[in-house]
Amino acid sequence: MGGTQINTDTNLQPQTNSCGERSSVVDNDDRISQLPDDILVDILSLLSLKEAARTSVLSSRWINLWKHVPYLDFDVSACEGHKYVKWVNSVIRSHKSPTLKKLKIRFPLDGNSITRWLEFAFSRHVWRWEFDFDVYFKDFCFPYELLAPRSNMVLGFKSLKELSLKKVNLRGGDIELFLRNCPLLEQLIVHTTWTVSKIEVCGPSLVLKHLEIVKCTGLESLKVYAPNLASLSVTSLKGVSLENVPMLVDAT
């Protein structure tokens, strides 16, 4: 029956499930709980964060498994601002995976929380990082002190492969700072920002393969010198200069 809110689950009386099967059709020796941790974590990685974390209620075997899932996608569908911050904070506090393959955060929030989350993300050597602020959030600027050479976060940036910044308030030079500090960056998406007039994606050792600069209305000049770039997507070709892009096969 669709649309039912989950309530208590302690009632284990025999009953029919959604397929009309009797619940006696079960695997009584609990094979699933006997699978090794890493396989169970792989399986949980394929569920949404909420669903993965809900498995902690199944039994004590499951209580900590979801905390090792290396993907954190904080989708925002049913959450208000202060609750969202509380939610992200509580997950981050209990999260245990030493590396993070993906972190996605989308919501306009106070800068302090974001800075804390960034510190968390980069302390876990995040691979893929998406920020999508539903509303352009002009009061937040990226905490660049995290990229300072002596910052203990700098090493964390070295793992970043994909960076997506949507409706994030960027300053001139910010993109270049990321490119310098993230030597493994393969995909860069900058979406909907008004404040940057000039972007230079340049460097002989850039491994960047995909670049998307979309709806950046203040942009006057985009210079690209990227030997590994395979695809480029820009809203307008005005001010775009391409040099040394031998691998480029897809430009829109």
Add this chain to the structure above:
Amino acid sequence: MAAETGTPTTLTLKSNDDELFSVAESAAILSVTIRNMVEDGCAGGVIPLDNVDGKTLASVITYMNGISAIPADEEKKKSYRDKFLSDKDFETLADMVLAANYLNMSCLMDAVSAKIAQVMEKKSVGWVRRKFGIENDYTPEEEAAVKEEHKWTFEGVETDDDN
């Protein structure tokens, strides 16, 4: 090696319950574990696979043969995998994921994991427990505490089943 002379090489795999299986090397090397043995030259005689029983190994070999017969077309491979797994019960899937893990076959491992995740998707805690026979070893107080701590996982969630 025969691959260099153009004759297809056949490997002999032995399950942990002593069943022997012949399989084309080109199909068997989908398993990184087996491929490493072949590359190291230790695949000449019988290859013992101590963590896989005969029933599971037979199934894995069917998969190896089926998938390696498909040319490089990810769509067709995916539909083969879906069809291959469609009639497997959980018991078999669990054996298969363990075997795929041991044999280091990421494509099979990912497909089986996805299949198991699909079963859990949009289901309540009670349903998942019943479906997989998971014994709830929490005391009522402990369960209430775990639920309270993970209250956010129940908010705004709709499931396909009754509870």
